[in-house]
Amino acid sequence: MASMARDLLAQDSVDATLERITASATELVRGCDAAGILVLHDSKVETLAPTHELVTDSDLLQQRLGEGPCFDAAAHSSQCERVFRISDLTALHQRWPAFAPQARAPGVGSMMGFLLFTEDEEFGALNFYSRKPGAFTEDSETAGLLLASHAAVAFSSARTHAQMERAVATRHIIGEAMGILMCAHELTEEEAFDVLRRSSQESNLKLREIGSMKG
Numbered sequence: 001m002a003s004m005a006r007d008l009l010a011q012d013s014v015d016a017t018l019e020r021i022t023a024s025a026t027e028l029v030r031g032c033d034a035a036g037i038l039v040l041h042d043s044k045v046e047t048l049a050p051t052h053e054l055v056t057d058s059d060l061l062q063q064r065l066g067e068g069p070c071f072d073a074a075a076h077s078s079q080c081e082r083v084f085r086i087s088d089l090t091a092l093h094q095r096w097p098a099f100a101p102q103a104r105a106p107g108v109g110s111m112m113g114f115l116l117f118t119e120d121e122e123f124g125a126l127n128f129y130s131r132k133p134g135a136f137t138e139d140s141e142t143a144g145l146l147l148a149s150h151a152a153v154a155f156s157s158a159r160t161h162a163q164m165e166r167a168v169a170t171r172h173i174i175g176e177a178m179g180i181l182m183c184a185h186e187l188t189e190e191e192a193f194d195v196l197r198r199s200s201q202e203s204n205l206k207l208r209e210i211g212s213m214k215g
Helices: 002-009 014-028 053-065 069-075 099-103 138-185 189-203 207-214
Strands: 034-041 044-048 083-086 110-117 122-130
Touching (some): 014 034, 014 122, 014 138, 034 069, 044 053, 053 122, 069 110, 069 122, 083 138, 110 138, 122 138
Antiparallel strands (some): 034 122, 083 110
């Protein structure tokens, strides 16, 4: 687990981090045949880094039905919803009466999921799938919880790093465009920035996009 945590932080992009998270789930959590991250956008789902089409099929089924355990975990409706474990999807489930029987069709026997969160942010749910009923035990849940905790930190770090890289690139583009305007029209730095700002407002484009055009 410690080696996995170091490996997660060493990934060079958000996508690579997510893929390593879900791959680690199948490697480290006993009984896990597939894993993925579900993110909710209102009532629409986005499946990130699925290790098998089983994950995507399950997420789309929950979106179509408007119910399911991954929805609950991602929505984080209460403190107790941060973890779920369904031991046997072949049994009747009052909580998800439509989802449970249909989830068996693509081959889901049991499921487990954890909210991915840090102190300030929530990202979605890390979900584990097994083709066998009863595959996930308390030990599996403990391992999954540890993985989810490390994954949330790595996910947050990777996303922050990507945002910083975009901010630096944007600043560079805007600086270059301002320099061109200052030289071409003998403007001050403040005047050149004002030209870019007005162009952004009039064209409804971001400053970065205006800067690219000016460059």
